[in-house]
Amino acid sequence: MVxxxxxxQGWMKQFGEFGLDTLNECVTCSGAQIAxxxxxxxxxxxxxxxxxxLITHDELLEALWPETYVQPxxxxxxxxxxxxxxxxxxGQPRYIQTIPKRGYRFVASxxxxxxxxxxxRPHSALATMPPMEAETRIVDRENEMACLKEQxxxxxxxxxxxxxxxxxxxxxxxxxxxxxxxxxxxSQSFATARGQCVEGFGRKExxxxxTEALSQLCASQEGDNACRVLARMAPVWLAAIGRECxxxxxxxxxxxxxxxxxxxxxxxxxxxxxxxxFEDLQWADDSTLHLISALARRRAQAKLLIVATCxxxxxxxxxxxxxxxxxxxxRRLCNEIALAPLTKVAVRALLSRELRQExxxxxxxxxxxxxxxxxxxxxxxxxxxxxxxxxxKREETGGANLTLGQTSARWIQTAAxxxxxxxxxxxxxxxxxxxxxxxxxxxxxxLEAGSLMSVAFPAWAVAAALEMDPxxxxxxxxxxxxxxxxxxxxxxxxxxxxxxxxxxxxxxxLYREVLWRKQTESRRAKRHIRIAERLAQLFAGRVGVVAxxxxxxYEAASDWPHAxxxxxxxxxxxLERRAHAEAAxxxxxxxxxxxxxxxxxxxxxxxEICAEIASAGEAMEQAREAIQAxxxxx
Ligand SMILES: Nc1ncnc2c1ncn2[C@@H]1O[C@H](COP(=O)(O)OP(=O)(O)OP(=O)(O)O)[C@@H](O)[C@H]1O
Ligand SMILES: [Mg+2]
Numbered sequence: 001m002v003x004x005x006x007x008x009q010g011w012m013k014q015f016g017e018f019g020l021d022t023l024n025e026c027v028t029c030s031g032a033q034i035a036x037x038x039x040x041x042x043x044x045x046x047x048x049x050x051x052x053x054l055i056t057h058d059e060l061l062e063a064l065w066p067e068t069y070v071q072p073x074x075x076x077x078x079x080x081x082x083x084x085x086x087x088x089x090x091g092q093p094r095y096i097q098t099i100p101k102r103g104y105r106f107v108a109s110x111x112x113x114x115x116x117x118x119x120x121r122p123h124s125a126l127a128t129m130p131p132m133e134a135e136t137r138i139v140d141r142e143n144e145m146a147c148l149k150e151q152x153x154x155x156x157x158x159x160x161x162x163x164x165x166x167x168x169x170x171x172x173x174x175x176x177x178x179x180x181x182x183x184x185x186x187s188q189s190f191a192t193a194r195g196q197c198v199e200g201f202g203r204k205e206x207x208x209x210x211t212e213a214l215s216q217l218c219a220s221q222e223g224d225n226a227c228r229v230l231a232r233m234a235p236v237w238l239a240a241i242g243r244e245c246x247x248x249x250x251x252x253x254x255x256x257x258x259x260x261x262x263x264x265x266x267x268x269x270x271x272x273x274x275x276x277x278f279e280d281l282q283w284a285d286d287s288t289l290h291l292i293s294a295l296a297r298r299r300a301q302a303k304l305l306i307v308a309t310c311x312x313x314x315x316x317x318x319x320x321x322x323x324x325x326x327x328x329x330x331r332r333l334c335n336e337i338a339l340a341p342l343t344k345v346a347v348r349a350l351l352s353r354e355l356r357q358e359x360x361x362x363x364x365x366x367x368x369x370x371x372x373x374x375x376x377x378x379x380x381x382x383x384x385x386x387x388x389x390x391x392x393k394r395e396e397t398g399g400a401n402l403t404l405g406q407t408s409a410r411w412i413q414t415a416a417x418x419x420x421x422x423x424x425x426x427x428x429x430x431x432x433x434x435x436x437x438x439x440x441x442x443x444x445x446x447l448e449a450g451s452l453m454s455v456a457f458p459a460w461a462v463a464a465a466l467e468m469d470p471x472x473x474x475x476x477x478x479x480x481x482x483x484x485x486x487x488x489x490x491x492x493x494x495x496x497x498x499x500x501x502x503x504x505x506x507x508x509x510l511y512r513e514v515l516w517r518k519q520t521e522s523r524r525a526k527r528h529i530r531i532a533e534r535l536a537q538l539f540a541g542r543v544g545v546v547a548x549x550x551x552x553x554y555e556a557a558s559d560w561p562h563a564x565x566x567x568x569x570x571x572x573x574x575l576e577r578r579a580h581a582e583a584a585x586x587x588x589x590x591x592x593x594x595x596x597x598x599x600x601x602x603x604x605x606x607x608e609i610c611a612e613i614a615s616a617g618e619a620m621e622q623a624r625e626a627i628q629a630x631x632x633x634x
Contacts, residue, residue: 013048015108016094016143018086020048027085034085039064040078047096047106051338052167052312056103079104094343107343107374111147112329112336138172138179139353140346144337148180148307151335155305156188156273162296163305164281164325166312167339169510170377170428173309176339177277190273190303191226193217197283198454199513205552206287206585207240209278210261215241222268229267234260239579258291265295266302273303280509281321282314289324296333312338341374350376354383361392361413371424377508378428384485385435389423391415432514435486446476447487450504451515452527452556456490458503464534465527470501477504486511496538525557532562544573548586560596564605567593571612580620587613 012028013020019028025041027034036044042064047055057072064070079096082088088095097105144165151161165173181192193216195209214237217226230238237260268274278284278292295306315322328334342350348365352358372378386392395412413420425431436444449465450457463473481489481504490505506512516524532553535546543550547570554563567590574583591609594602 012113014111014113014143015048015051015106016086018095020045036081036085040081040085043075043078044082047104048110051106051108051110052171052340054099054103054105058103060103075104092344107340109141109144109340110336110338111144112338113147113150137182138175139349140342141172141176141179141339144176144339145180145183147335147337148176149184152180152184152273152275152305155275156190156303158301158303160269160295160298160302160304161306162292162328162334163307164334164336165307165309165339166315166336168313168375169311170375170508171339171341172376173311173339174279175376176337177307177309181275181277188273190275191217191220191222191268192275192277193220194277194279195288196279196455197281197285197288198509199280199283199516206285206589207291208285208288210288210291211237211241213276213278214238217268218243222272226268229264233264233267236579236581237261237264239574239577239582258287258294261291262294262298265304266298266300269302269304271303273305275305275307278306278308281308281310282319284321286320289320293324293328296328297331342369342376342379343374344369347372347374347376347379350379351383354380355411357411361411363417364392364413367417367420371421371426372428375428377510378431381428381431381435382424385424385431386420388435388438389420391420391423428510429514432511433518436514436518439484442476443480446473446480447511448515448519448523449527450487450506451512451519452524452531452553455509455512456503456505458493458501460493460495460501460534460538461531464530467530470499474502477502480504496542525559528553528557529559529562532557532559532566544569544576547573555593558596560593561601564590564593564597564609568609568612571616575616575619578619578623580616580623584613584616584620587616 013022017029021028021033022045024033025036025038027036027041027044043060046060046063057075060075061070061072079090079098082096083090086095090096090098093107095106095108097107099105148163151163155161165177167173184190193213195211195213195216197209214226214230217223218230218238218241220226227238227243230243234257236257265274265276276295278288281289281292284292292306292308295304310321315325325334325336329336344365347369348360351360351365351368368379368382372382383392391414392411393414394409396409425434436447439447445466446462446468449462452465453461459474459477460470462468462477463470466473468476478489481487486507488505488507490503493501493503495501519527532550535550535553536543539546547566551563551566551570554560554566567586571583571586571590574580574586587609591606591613594606594609597605
């Protein structure tokens with residue numbers, strides 16, 4: 001089936017009820033054009049194209065008058081003009097915030113959408129769409145939710161969509177996408193698969209988030225169907241996630257090709273919509289980016305919505321994601337939702353929700369909004385901090401209801417804003433560092449060890465990394481999860497020796513990253529090696545099962561000899577399962593990694609791996625012949 005691409009009419013950035021029409025150099029409001037002189041338009045365009053961050057006077061002047069000296073006061077005049085057009089208030093800005101003596105910040109979310117013939121609604125339609133019927137767990141973000149809803153509806157009609165949700169760390173990308181999926185799930189049935197990219201873990205492992213998403217899909221309600229379709233159309237991908245294919249010899253005849261997976265995903269998204277989520281794409285491996293690129297470019301009809309979150313500040317000019325996004329944008333193959341900070345009203349609502357208290361202490365919302373710059377993660381961290389420092393206290397307000405045995409209590413502020421001021425650092429990362437500094441040495445080391453794993457960290461790995469007693473570590477981890485709001489119990493694993501080990505997750509990835517960065521490379525390396533060794537101990541006699549994971553830890557420690565051996569063990573294990581293509585891929589990786597070995601070992605090891613690749617190829621060939629012979633007989 002060939003997708004009938006809707007005719008592209010224009011390219012529009014939207015914020016609130018306004019649109020920025022770069023083609024006609026004007027602003028639109030409810031479909032009507034508002035003319036602006038060229039310079040104010042250029043100023044607005046620059047701000048809209050760089051939402052959410054401080055644009056200094058110098059940056060703005062340099063961008064708009066590169067070769068000329070212009071008095072900074074001229075900017076003030078333009079801002080007045082722009083505020084008039086946008087109906088904005090400098091005191092309570094919805095769009096342009098003045099940062100005294102420094103510059104400006106565009107504080108509304110910006111959505112970049114292709115305008116199509118199919119979409120003939122005026123640009124303000126997003127803002128005036130009926131409100132989401134049900135409550136969500138997040139505050140604000142109605143426009144962004146409506147935008148995702150719009151994308152989903154297009155996808156559900158068979159026009160695949162790719163949308164990037166961007167913004168700084170903690171701004172609410174994941175929260176938005178989660179809230180959208182939850183809300184959409186109440187009215188429509190669809191399948192979802194989520195792949196998480198993690199800094200410093202599996203970064204170099206090809207398709208790490210893709211295999212995670214596929215594993216999730218195969219384990220979901222749609223699992224049986226997903227496995228059937230993958231087995232038929234992309235069997236090597238099924239083998240790559242450790243699922244046996246009914247006709248496993250067939251995997252031998254195929255390569256792990258992105259095209260196969262694209263076709264299989266399209267087949268899966270033929271009837272029921274499929275939402276593919278890629279989280280934190282700034283850490284994705286190149287192969288994953290290529291796959292997303294291929295999925296975006298294919299034209300067959302598919303009820304497929306690809307949502308990728310990424311941190312705008314981490315996508316530097318050389319980052320391959322930057323080129324991918326630019327190229328897709330140029331071809332009108334993706335949309336972008338750039339999340340802005342929360343407004344003061346939204347921060348107030350967030351605090352009310354967190355404290356479960358309608359009326360807040362006077363000045364608290366203003367204080368948290370100002371110090372967090374409207375970043376929700378930062379706002380929550382500040383709130384926790386104020387509680388820990390005793391600036392916010394729970395006070396019984398008397399009026400005990402003796403019949404029900406209940407007392408009423410409310411949060412009160414125990415110090416003036418000026419006093420709280422000194423205790424809150426300027427940046428989110430500093431805030432996290434400060435929270436961590438309050439913990440004792442053992443707690444800090446345990447959390448650091450946890451940050452070496454991917455999203456979830458098991459207690460046994462913490463024990464191994466720090467050479468602690470396993471039982472004691474289990475208890476200490478449990479205690480951490482009880483005490484710290486940013487560590488959560490995530491589940492229990494059964495270990496091969498029959499014992500059980502709990503595992504935990506950081507409530508937010510940024511805690512993990514700060515902890516990961518806090519460790520020196522050599523300390524991280526030592527701990528990674530101990531985790532890999534413990535894995536080998538735990539799985540003694542069948543190390544092949546975990547060899548791939550061991551290789552990730554050895555690679556992170558730059559322990560090349562062990563990393564190469566682990567990959568070869570993983571390849572042997574794949575061959576035992578007749579997953580020849582997977583084995584070949586692992587061996588290719590081992591060969592590339594062998595480049596890092598000492599000269600004295602490099603040649604011999606590389607030759608051995610080449611021989612193993614050749615025999616995997618032979619095995620593949622034999623399997624292919626066997627299939628042919630079987631089909632002739634049949
Ligand atoms: N609109 C919102 N209303 C209420 N809470 C929010 C909102 N947005 C985010 N949060 C909360 O703020 C925290 C950080 O949000 P989230 O994890 O979505 O950020 P993120 O942009 O995905 O960050 P990262 O780049 O680190 O992945 C979470 O605890 C989330 O629940
Ligand atoms: Mg996130």
